[in-house]
Amino acid sequence: MIATITELIFSGLVLGAIYALVSVGLSLIFGIMRVVNLAHGSLLVLGAFLSYYLYNIIIPNPFITTILAALTVFALGIFIERLAIYPFRAYEMRVLMITFGLGIIVEQVVLLIGALGLWPMYITSRFYILGSIDLFGIKFSIQRLVLLGVSTILICGLWLFLTRSKLGKAIRTLAQDEEVAMIFGIAIERIRALTFALSSALAAIAGFLLNSIYMFHAHAGWEYLLIALAIVIVGGLGDVRGTIIAGIVLGLAESFVGYFISPSWRTTCFFISILITLMVRPSGIFRRGKET
Amino acid sequence: MTLAIKAWMGKVRDLFFILILLVILALIPIFLADPYIIHLLTVASVYAIFSASWDLLSGYTGQISLGHAVFFGGGAYVAAFLTMWYNVPSPLCIPISGAVMALFSIIIGVPSLRVTGPYLTITTLAFAETVKAIVIAFPGITRGEEGFPVRAMVSGMVPNFYISLFLMTFSIIVMYYIANRRLRIPLTAIRESETTAQASGLNTNKYKVLSFAISAFFAGMAGSFHCYYMMIVSPALLSADTSFMAFAMGVVGGMGTIIGPVIGAYIITILSELLRGVIVRAHLLIYGIIFVAFIMLMPEGIIKSLSKLIKRS
Numbered sequence: 096m097i098a099t100i101t102e103l104i105f106s107g108l109v110l111g112a113i114y115a116l117v118s119v120g121l122s123l124i125f126g127i128m129r130v131v132n133l134a135h136g137s138l139l140v141l142g143a144f145l146s147y148y149l150y151n152i153i154i155p156n157p158f159i160t161t162i163l164a165a166l167t168v169f170a171l172g173i174f175i176e177r178l179a180i181y182p183f184r185a186y187e188m189r190v191l192m193i194t195f196g197l198g199i200i201v202e203q204v205v206l207l208i209g210a211l212g213l214w215p216m217y218i219t220s221r222f223y224i225l226g227s228i229d230l231f232g233i234k235f236s237i238q239r240l241v242l243l244g245v246s247t248i249l250i251c252g253l254w255l256f257l258t259r260s261k262l263g264k265a266i267r268t269l270a271q272d273e274e275v276a277m278i279f280g281i282a283i284e285r286i287r288a289l290t291f292a293l294s295s296a297l298a299a300i301a302g303f304l305l306n307s308i309y310m311f312h313a314h315a316g317w318e319y320l321l322i323a324l325a326i327v328i329v330g331g332l333g334d335v336r337g338t339i340i341a342g343i344v345l346g347l348a349e350s351f352v353g354y355f356i357s358p359s360w361r362t363t364c365f366f367i368s369i370l371i372t373l374m375v376r377p378s379g380i381f382r383r384g385k386e387t
Numbered sequence: 388m389t390l391a392i393k394a395w396m397g398k399v400r401d402l403f404f405i406l407i408l409l410v411i412l413a414l415i416p417i418f419l420a421d422p423y424i425i426h427l428l429t430v431a432s433v434y435a436i437f438s439a440s441w442d443l444l445s446g447y448t449g450q451i452s453l454g455h456a457v458f459f460g461g462g463a464y465v466a467a468f469l470t471m472w473y474n475v476p477s478p479l480c481i482p483i484s485g486a487v488m489a490l491f492s493i494i495i496g497v498p499s500l501r502v503t504g505p506y507l508t509i510t511t512l513a514f515a516e517t518v519k520a521i522v523i524a525f526p527g528i529t530r531g532e533e534g535f536p537v538r539a540m541v542s543g544m545v546p547n548f549y550i551s552l553f554l555m556t557f558s559i560i561v562m563y564y565i566a567n568r569r570l571r572i573p574l575t576a577i578r579e580s581e582t583t584a585q586a587s588g589l590n591t592n593k594y595k596v597l598s599f600a601i602s603a604f605f606a607g608m609a610g611s612f613h614c615y616y617m618m619i620v621s622p623a624l625l626s627a628d629t630s631f632m633a634f635a636m637g638v639v640g641g642m643g644t645i646i647g648p649v650i651g652a653y654i655i656t657i658l659s660e661l662l663r664g665v666i667v668r669a670h671l672l673i674y675g676i677i678f679v680a681f682i683m684l685m686p687e688g689i690i691k692s693l694s695k696l697i698k699r700s
Contacts, residue, residue, distance in 0.1 A: 131505050131508075131509060133453075133512070179679065179683065182683075183682075183683065186686075187504070187505065188451060188504070188505075189682055189686060191451070191505055191508060192451070192634070192638065192678075192682050193679055193682050193683065195453060195631070195634070196631075196635070196675050196678045196679040196682065197675075197679060198627075199627075199628065199631050199671060199672075199674070199675040199678075200672060200675035200676060200679065202628075203669060203671045203672035203675060204672065207669050207672060314626065314628075317512075317516055317626070317627040318516060318520075320512075321512065321513045321516045321517075324509050324512075324513060325513065328506075328509065357524065359520060359523060359524035360520075360521075360524060361520075362516055362517050362519075362520035362521075363517050363520060363521060365513070365517075366513045366514060366516070366517035369509070369510060369513050370498055370510070373498065373501060373502050373506060373510065374498070374501060377501075377502070377506070
């Protein structure tokens, strides 16, 4: 029993770390632009598919292909922000609708390319490491350890970037107060585009990581969008620290619900966590300080 | 006095215009026996109901729902179960599934009282995905991802076309009456400023839940007819893609008009079919592009932009 629970906690942590990676981007975008990016899930799936495709045609090394895929999505993110979001920043609901439409477009492009035969309809990541490490009679699969390591490194890197680097500080200043940021001479337009692109690229990497756990179809994006939204709401919209905690907690929750009830109930579990948060404490369960 | 007469004349003219359009639509199968065109128009009518019901909720009260597929797909599933298990006659199933959806909408309508703006949008989107996941989670009952076949209500293209046309006309008239006569003031008051509406003594909670229920009723009816026409139900009906159709048609036609989404439904269905020759298997992609273009360039939709043009000239 203890062995089972330890394994569940381990797989929950792996999932949670990846989910945190997905959601941090969404949270950052909300913090900077006051916009919920509904295209996030589709960009995640696009990243996974691109990585798969590049693996097949250019270089069979999952790390290089993921970086290439992330760079492509990064460029796409800049493009989307400049063209479709920035001009409409004054209208909150309009931007929300635009991102939803963009999500549909990206999803359909992935489907269309699949229909043309460039990639299959369902993909699983080409990254697998067999074997496991035995520790006190509990098996830890090496692949999951790598996933946990990579996502932890990325989250820590992002955290350091946001708290230590000049650019990261600019991003946080902008999230707190746009006018003050402008007075301090922060190039708001550039930071906005950069943040959007950065979080899209993070989503793409997370897509690749998730893909080595779950199979992906072009439609999978909406489910992961829902998961990310649940995490962002539970953690508090725009709150990076809360989002990371919420990601890990909900990853653990999914792992336990999946084992004790059924894996197909995970969406319901996330939806219920959204509802409870909105009922109990709409500004986020893990938010520090006063409610805003 | 003369003003009143003028307004009245304007209304009569509009009604006459709509009547002529309907008659033309009704006569199409007689002059154009092309089954493909009739099929397109049937589908467009179903989506017109669906999209108008979305408009009643989102366009009038400003509670943008991105999970409207729940009611459409839910209506389809209810009708399918009633026909396939209990042998309830199909014409009865359509209003029944609408009523079931109206009750079902309370599950999302009541929590929606506490959340507004983007939060509500997220909640509805998440709700739809959850219901879809639950439907897939019970393959013993719902046959999972594949769905199951449903007996058709009537066979043949033309009878189905007339049924859809009748349903569409009926639903649109009722919804138009509700949205523009009976509930216009409370609904638009909620959209413009909920706090002001409450301060003026309006029971906003009642009207919000009510608009959810009415909207779900018609979406459920559209969904149940859709399942009889397509002769299949599947979780795809509950997906974000389906919600997006209602949404895109409403935006293209013009939100908050009821008539706008109807026109949007016909335009988008026909346009995407015309373009299907150019790009195969990509009608949703075309919807997406049209939709984004509209929100960027013409957020008011076709109807309002056209009437502005007419007024200016």
